[in-house]
Amino acid sequence: ETLTIATVNNGDMVRMQKLSGEFTKANPDIDLEWVTLEENALRQKVTTDIATKGGQFDIMTIGTYEVPIWAKQGWLLELDGLPDDYDTDDILPGIRGGLSMDDKLFAAPFYGESSMVMYRKDLMEKAGMEMPEDPTWEFIGKAARAMTDKDAGTYGVCLRGKAGWGENMAFLTATANSFGARWFDMDWKAQFDTQQWADTLNFYVDLMNDAGPPGASSNGFNENLTLFQNGQCGMWIDATVAASFVTNPDDSKVADQVGFALAPDNGLGKRGNWLWAWSLAIPAGTEKAESAKKFVAWATSKQYLELVASNEGWANVPPGTRKSLYENPEYQKVPFAAMTLKSIEAADPTNPTVDEVPYVGVQFVAIPEFQGIATSVGQQFAAALAGQVSVEDALKSAQALTTRAMSKAGYPK
């Protein structure tokens, strides 16, 4: 039997692909076919496939955004009857909640992440400042400007600027939460005309202009990672998984100088961090459900974590999914482990904002229309960052297009 698995081409997944020999060894009757794609391409492919019942995949890698929507449509197979030693209860509750509907698990988390501040201790010291464990945005702004030395190619802060709902909008939505902003009010009215959003975006654009790298509007996770590893960023606020990359001396020039802190806040009770888990799900209607479940269980099991640890060291274990991992004394030695757990625990998808909202999702709104809308809004914000439109105009456009799209989609429902 051949399982076709769609995965994202990030480091953890590629590693899983390489280690999957262990699985096929144990299950000689199962062959694995991999479709490894870049995130957006993957999402389009699997979404098209599942929505049209193309049936090309047996296992799909999807995120916390898709799971509730797809589960609601009945497109996903419930993950019940997993082996006993799988220990569903070991999964971090925040993550598990995001992947369940009516308490039924529809996807198994492969790794989970939040966001946090990664910074260069040496540069911080040079700037004569000290990073608290829970910084405020004000501090970040000040520190970033102090660390910037454009002539030397050092930029105080690297933040996502590339348009896309999973790129700049993930960051900006989470940030906006900490500024007290929200996407929609309880009547599903767009909120980009509020002062909170203006504050968020102004702060972001000013900061990036003063202390960001050139071309920030094209920088996504990858670009910033490269910049940071290359020693060009003083701080970087991004996914917690990045911690293992930036502390890996093979790839990173600054591995021994990286410190971590919680994502900043504005004293409003919400931090600017998100919650995301790349998870494995099985489309409803696959004929290979048993084998698929077997594989999902293997890839997200405790044993898999140990397998990675024994092969590649604890620092490279897919993080953010299991309590037991964080209780493991070996893993606690990893410098970013504690901070990652704290960040994940600090995010609350069901109550993401200062004011009440009708939706779930920290850095996204779990409605099908969100991808399109947020990508368009992301384009506007990227344009503002690139200086092609003013912040004011970008917000106006965002407000207009969101309102349009929501009314087209028939909200409030």
Next chain:
Amino acid sequence: MSTTHSRTAGKAMLSPAVILLFLWMIVPLAMTLYFSFLHYNLLTPGTSFAGIANYQYFLTDPAFFEALGNTLAIVGGVLIITVVGGTLLALLLDQPMFGQGIVRLLFIAPFFVMPTVTALVWKNMFMNPTNGLFAWLANTLGATPIDFLGHHPLASIIMIVSWQWLPFATLILLTAMQSLDSEQIEAAEMDGASAVSRFFHIIVPHLARAGTVVILIQTIFLLSIFAEILVTTNGGPGYASTNIPYLVYMQSLLQFDVGGGSAGGIVAVVLANIVAIFLMRMVGKNLDL
């Protein structure tokens, strides 16, 4: 040649191609047309009749006019660069020189490169404002690196696409140039025309046919430029580098709004046909098909 027999055979031989192409065109097009009148989102099951709502939304989308402008800018910009540049380069290559064969190989290479690879290479290794080669060049010269994709997205895309198509234009125009009857040039020389006059009065008009082909073929491909945008700018910032195909793509594959995407597709088809009519006029005049 034209006996009843051969005419019948002619029809029989032509029909497979015509019928297949017709089906290939009409079946999906009809489905698209049908979808365009539906509320149909892949992510929300069920469809319902939408009237012209999808068209309304697509056509009143502020992105639409920007995308229309960008589409034309890309087609026009690339055409101008490749045709003018191609003519000049062809003129250069037509001169006697050493190693012409190898130079031709160097010239044609970009045409063989996958668009995706082209875009990836340019974006990452050249235009990246911190790690790209251009940034390095600017730094070495003491200038500030330009953020190509952030600040000049459309121009950057035009540049990348021009790089891909310049070889095509150059080599076709070169072939055309080499086909120019040398007696004509000599006649012009006898008539007292200077090198510049010969270029404008004899060579350029001679290239008209080849130029037409270059324009036609390139327009066909340029109208649906997509991979380059997807890889480099994602249509942004804002809508600065979104063209019509990309806009339709956003509707269909980002929002999974099949209804809206179909409406966009139909609009794109109509626009492409308008361009096609103009183009075909020109072709009909310059190429005796």
Next chain:
Amino acid sequence: MGSITLKQVVKRFDETVVIPPLDLTIEDGEFVVFVGPSGCGKSTLLRLIAGLEDVTEGVIEIDGVNATDLPPAKRGLAMVFQSYALYPHMSVRKNIAFPLKMAGMDQAAIDAKVNYAASTLNLADYIDRRPGQLSGGQRQRVAIGRAIVREPSAFLFDEPLSNLDAALRGNMRLEITELHQTLATTMVYVTHDQVEAMTMADKIVVLRAGYIEQVGSPLDLYREPANVFVAGFIGSPAMNLITGKNAEDHGATTIGVRPEHFSLSHESGQWSGVVGVSEHLGSDTFLRVNVEGIGYLTARADGEFPARHGDTVYLTPDPERIHRFDEAGLRIR
């Protein structure tokens, strides 16, 4: 004005010598025709004069001025090409006007000249057509028109009529002859057509492998070919060249008799032979007669001469018109 003098002109392409040292003088107003077998250097010679090729050695003088290093446009010559070399994208009017425009002439003057040339050459009716819409003869006329308007000191023609059909060629031949009579400008004309050479030239230059074999008026060449090559080359059908005993009888290595200089009879004559092929053209009859000891001879008889395959006929050469050549092939005077 339009005399052209070539002094010790040599042309080599890389290593191959196409024109060995060659001297030639073309007088003002003369109509000079270059003939010779294909590849003998006719076109090359013309192009050297035009300046479209560089001479390797030697001097070309035009109107007494050394023009060896002048570019084509500065030599005051006009050329009509075999392919016409019209500009296909320009109307007839524009084609003719082109050299004037290049000379920077003002529009009114151009128009006047073009109209004059067009009416002279009967081009007025299709002055606004493109070359592609013209027949061969009309195109040829446009090419000539383009040459005329420049009022060159000499015209150069490279097989200008070879792309035309026979009838048209006859007409154009007359037109060019008339043009020469009207303009009285020097013309240098390359052809490999016998009739053109004979009827148009004031002076024929016979070339072989870059060498001048003979220069003279058409009738001179016809009557007194300087050597066997010219004898065989000029005249159509070609002169019968006879070697062996019959030639020795006339004290020559080779003797030549033109087909038209036999008298034919069914009864008696100097040589008897059997008719191989007889071609009855109506106006004339050409016979190929197999004469014992000599081989096939071509003879011309009048259109009514009755002769069929296999008949025996008698040929008598006109004794006055027997050409005699020595062992070097040179004419014995």
Next chain:
Amino acid sequence: MGSITLKQVVKRFDETVVIPPLDLTIEDGEFVVFVGPSGCGKSTLLRLIAGLEDVTEGVIEIDGVNATDLPPAKRGLAMVFQSYALYPHMSVRKNIAFPLKMAGMDQAAIDAKVNYAASTLNLADYIDRRPGQLSGGQRQRVAIGRAIVREPSAFLFDEPLSNLDAALRGNMRLEITELHQTLATTMVYVTHDQVEAMTMADKIVVLRAGYIEQVGSPLDLYREPANVFVAGFIGSPAMNLITGKNAEDHGATTIGVRPEHFSLSHESGQWSGVVGVSEHLGSDTFLRVNVEGIGYLTARADGEFPARHGDTVYLTPDPERIHRFDEAGLRIR
């Protein structure tokens, strides 16, 4: 066997009638030449016979069998095209063998036939070359070879020699004539070359705008053209056609005198005129003489006849050879 009969054959392209109802019989073994001005329908007629075009109306019989609806390959005819139409990717051998291969003949028989044809036509030396490596004349021979091997009941030729130069044309003309004598197969030959028509044909068919103007042997047409058109068309240079008072004197609307049927004198004669152009070919001299009251006449004199532009000469037509035509242009007998 190879008689061809056309009965009331009509050919229309869309609306334009190219061949109006036409009857023609070609006897077995005859050499028939179609001549006529360009566009008169010669090629069309040939292609109708070949079956490359459908007849619009009428019947074509080959060897007495109705072949109107037969495809070309079934008619037992072979065609030689103006462009030779050799298969450039095949060797000479393969070219010649192609029709046999298509007929499904076995290889040994094919080889024998091809070798025989090749030796007959002197093709043996380059039997393995491609057409591109052959000269024009050799190609023409291959085309003929390809036609011969099929042993067709008739050969069709469409201007087969028009792409060759003058000398080669002469030779090939002779070869085709000889071939006809050897094979004695019907040949239908389209040309617009006077000499070819006169020398090769048993029977000439003169066409104008799809109509047959006259059918007859070459000398019949030369001596007794049925009408003004044929009179002007056959013979080179063309017959002088004179209208007006001089014609009336002979009881005709038009009289015709061939250039070669004048006797010329500097002293006296029937008509006097001034020489316009004199073309000295050596063998002959052609004069265009402007005769008062008649206009320009062309006359042929012998090569030695001294005449220059502006001289006055006297022309006397041979009274026996004056052709007379009525007002409809038809010959008065």
Next chain:
Amino acid sequence: MARQVTLNRRLINTGVAWAFGILIFFPIFWTILTSFKTEAEAISLSPSLFDFDWTLENYQEVNSRSNYPRYFMNSVIIAVGSTLLGLIIAVPAAWSMAFVPSKKTRGILLWMLSTKMLPPVGVLIPIYLIFRDWGMLDSRTGLVIVLTMVNLPIIVWMLFTYFREIPGEILEAARMDGAGLKSEILYVLTPMALPGIASTLLLNVILAWNEAFWTLVLTTTKAAPLTQFIASYSSPEGLFYAKLSAASTMAIAPVLILGWFSQKQLVRGLTFGAVK
């Protein structure tokens, strides 16, 4: 024109032309070069031309990660398959247009071309649904069919311009010689048009090889060609320039080499009858 060109002028031409040639080729050259660098060197802020440690590790890495031979074979099968299928359909059509033209011929040809102007995204979902229903998702057959249809207009046009240059008399001669339609096309037309057919074939192999919309949308694993292979390197976590370069080199090399070898043919064929 055949006047002597001075050596100086020739040298200047050579210099300028080579400079432009190298400039245009540089991105490809740089990609290939980068594929032999380590990631650190690839991304270095002061890039070096040749002065680095050459390594093959990127190729090893790429090979161990994805099944390159399978992608490669799929690309070959799809490109060659669609081209051959296209030729089979297009040769008769082009024959008909070139040798039995009617008043509609020109219109049909232009119409065929105009179908190429339709943006594929517009009909993506319908095609996807049709393919799903016919079970042709992720099948090479399906892809061959799609790419055949996509490139058919170009094939027909190119063949048409080639056939048109072949004198009709030769086909008539074949007909007189007793060749039926099949023999006429097979033994006479096709061999004569071979250079044209070859260049049509080449161009279409290249176009099909590089087609990156339908190949991505309609395949997953079994039928996935090199475009898919490249897509999996397009933006992973971190910018792995060297690996990206290695993958790119592997994806473009086959067609680049093919193109180079057939460059003369190709260019001549590309002129679509614009150069006589």
